[in-house]
Amino acid sequence: MNASTSSPSVLARRSFLGLGLATGASLLLAACGGADVTAAGSGGNSGTLRWGWALPTSWDPVFSSAGWDVHMLSLVYAGLTRLDEQGKAVPALASAWTYAPDGTSVTFTLRPGLTFSDGTALDATAVKQSLDRGRTDPKSLVAPQLTHVKDVAAPDAGTVVLHLTQPDYQIPNLLAGKTGMIVNPRAFTADAAALATQPAGSGPFTLTSYTQNAKAVLKRNPSYWEAGSIKLENFELYPLPDAATVVAALQSGQYDVAQIPGSQVAAAKAAGLEVQVIPSLVVAVLDVNTTKAPFDNPDVVSALKYAIDRDALVKTQQFGYGEANYQPFPKGYVGYDPASADLYRYDPAKAKALLAQAGHPDGVDLTITTTSAQGLPEQLQDQLKQVGIRTTIEVVPVAQATQIVYVQHSKALFTDQFAGRDSAPQAFQVLFGEQGLMNPARTTPPELAAAVEKVSRTPLDSAEYPATLQAATALAVRTMPNVFLYSVPRILARRRSVSALPAATVVQRFEGVTAS
Known part of the structure; x- marks a missing residue:
């Protein structure tokens, strides 16, 4: 995700390997039938919902390269x-x-x-x-x-x-x-490659037409196992609108629901839109490569963690939406460790002392790699300067960030956001595993690997599970270099013609949603 915004379309390209699909022509799929997708449906279902959100890197879940894609893929696929x-x-x-x-x-x-x-x-x-x-x-x-x-x-x-x-x-x-x-x-035995643009699932909707990077049109699937809960007859999916124009686009009816940044909440409410702030598993994070100097010294990593005023970041970057966080899970989630709540609270004196202990009494120079210089990187640069960490901001293209940071492992410090996962050990694997995408150093302490293994071996409904998972969280944030910054809630603005959306933490769902 762009480190200074909450754009899922950019986050998607840095959450997993792969760079998405190239721009292409509109693809008309079988089952479209030339129907007017804005017309009312039958059987008591009607309405079209236009969602300004993101488009997937692939409509094939096996090759989807972004954690964020799960929101879109859940429209057309179902699981056990x-x-x-x-x-x-x-x-x-x-x-x-x-x-x-x-x-x-x-x-x-x-x-x-x-x-x-x-x-x-x-x-x-x-x-x-x-x-x-x-x-x-x-x-x-x-x-x-x-x-x-x-x-x-x-x-x-x-x-x-x-x-x-x-x-x-x-x-x-x-x-x-x-x-x-x-x-x-x-579908995949006949033409597996076609699944990238022509999903074949059993979800609440089916894709009827698709213009890559521009628009997806879907229609209610009457054979969905829970079809009675789907009230929308039609669904249109668009890339994330520009923050400066999203409120106007909602007012005009270009979108019925859209993700908005915290900076637009007041404007959305003033425009008569409904705003929902839904807790999510997304957390802003700095990915640190401990094979690169100066982070090959653990004291420099610790100094970095204490040098950041996370409360100030939430106030400025999130306009107060979200909370300072020192771990990969938000408050209220079973994996959240209360004992790590303020583990690296802002302490510039301690940061300076750690730098001196690391052999840098006069400070240290490093580079912050990002996809946008404005916003979070600039504020981090100012904060780190106060403790003697002098930074240069390096901007890399969004489309190349995954390759540069996570495949080539060529950068020491990168601004990112982690989109969370369906399973806690799955999140640990991505963030901390030896093959974890967001672990550019590709090293994991044996004791952490053992703690995560213990989580997988503990039944989810057992009394021991919460403590076992929280113990793994506590160990991870103390032994791994990832610098967690703040939680990023899902902020959705919607027209009054759309009913409230389910407040699902992991995946946005649309059961029971109506649009008049």
Whole structure:
């Protein structure tokens, strides 16, 4: 994400490997049928919702290169599970699941009569084929989340069994996101590449036309397993509007709902728009490469953490929306560690002392790499100067940032935002794992790896789970160099013709939403 805004379209390109799709011509898909997508539907459903948000890097969940894509992909795909508003796995395509006593297998029971949007049967064999593709495709971006899955079995049409290499009680959470979105085997066996622009799922909507980087038009899917909860007949998806014009675009009806920055909340309310501030798992962070000087000295890393006034950043960059944070999870989430609440509170004297201890009594010079010099980098530059950390701001193109920072590992300090994940160990893997994308040094302390492993082996509904997860969080923020700054809530402005949106922490959902 652009470090000085809350743009999901930019965040997406730095949350996972890959740079998205190139601009292309409008693609008219089968099932469009030439219908007027703004016309009222039938069967008691009507209305069109125009969402100014983002477009996915790919409509194929196996190759989607952005964590943020889960919001858009959830419109067209369903999984065995989904997350409720608190981030807990609940039934979706599967009506129930049970673990073996030793935790080394989990059996899912499918709802009867499921179909993909094209009418193809969605049975256990289709689920197995879809999950196996995600596990085994050499270029799969979800495969790292399924390393504990030894094989997938379909003993009968309504039963799916995941055999595991070791106990892993995170599977229901993992399968609630992109990792578990079920793709129609009929599509990927015929033309897998086409899925990038022509999704084949069983979600609440189906894509009817798509102009890359410009617009996606969707229509309600009557065969969705919970179709009765979808009140919108039509859905239009657009890239994030410009912050300076988003309120006017909402007033004019160009959008019905749009993500807005904190700077536009007052203007949106003055314009008669409804504003919802929804807690999210997004957190602003500085990614630190400890293989690069001066961060190869742990005292310099610690000095950096104490040199930042996070409360001032929230006030200026977020206009007061969000909270100073020192860890990857927000308050209220099960993984939030209360003991780490003020772990690196602003202490310029301590920062100076740590620099001196590191052999830099006269300060140190370093470079902040970012995709936009204005906003957060400038404020960080001013704060760090106060303790003797002299910085140069280096701007790299958004489209090249992932390659430069996370593939080439060539930068020491990078402004970023982490979009959260469906499973806490999955978040740990991305941030702190030896192959974690947002761990440019690619090193992990053995004790942290063991703590995360313990989280996966602890049943989600056990009394020990919260303490086990919080212990892993506490260890991570004390041993890893990532500098967490502040939480970033989802701020949505909507026209009064649209009903309130579900306040889902992880993925924005639209069950029950109406638009008149």
